[in-house]
Amino acid sequence: MGERLLKKYRVLFSKGLETLSEWESTQVLAVALVSSSSNIIKRLPVLTDDTNFGELCDDVELIEAVKGKQMEALSSNIQRLREQICIFNRLSSCLERLALEGRQFFQDLKPEQTTLGGIRRGGNPSICECQEGLEDFSRIHRDECNLKSALVKGLTLHTSAAELDQILALMHSQPNIDPGYVKHLRLMFQPLE
Structure with missing residues (x-):
């Protein structure tokens, strides 16, 4: 019974690692966009002063085109960030489904077997540790996804540079995801890989 359940958790954990890998690549892109x-x-104030264009300051069309392109790029970045939030939501939902699948394993056990969930076998984590790990992965990534969603939801073309710098710091640091704890979970599950 225990070995069979560990194999099932091995599959779930493998899917979870794939999801975390996709989360990390999405994170890199989101931080780059912010x-x-x-x-x-930060460039816009420089572009509003026509004297910064030197000899080209008389070319009003060029100046307006440069400003327009910057605003288009900003608008595109905000739209792409919203798309990244959709990806974060999908990945968070995937981790939640994995935790639910693991929970279903427990519900399928006979009552006398549930007491065996805390027993470790060799270097493998116990069934309870497997489930708690999946639950923790799900929870911390859901919380981080909610934070990212709130940060990006408030972005507009008129967001200040200081606000964007604060958003960047929060997006980069991922305060809900403790890297030490994630590493601990990965090491704990390493025998399952």
Whole structure:
């Protein structure tokens, strides 16, 4: 019974690691988009002063085109960030489904077998530790997804550079995801890999 359940958790954990890998690549892109948006906002004051265009300051069409392109790029970045939030939501839901699947394993056990869930076999984590790990992965990523969603929801073309820098710091640090704890969970599950 225990070995069979560990094999099932091995499959769930493998799917969870794939999801975390996709989360990390989505995170890199989201941070780059916020950073780019911050740089655009910081450039806009320079572009509003026509004297910064030197000899080209008389070319009103060029100046307006440059400003327009910057605003288009900012708008595109905000739209792409919203798309990244949809991906974070999907990944968070995937982790929640994995935790639910693991929970179903427990519900399918006979009452006398549930007491065996806390027993470790060799270097493998116990069934309870497997489930708690899946639940923790799900919870911390759901919380982080909710934070990212709230941060991006408030973005507009008129967001200040200081606000974008704060958003960037929060997006980059992922305060709901403790890297030490994630590493601990990965190490705990390592025998399952």
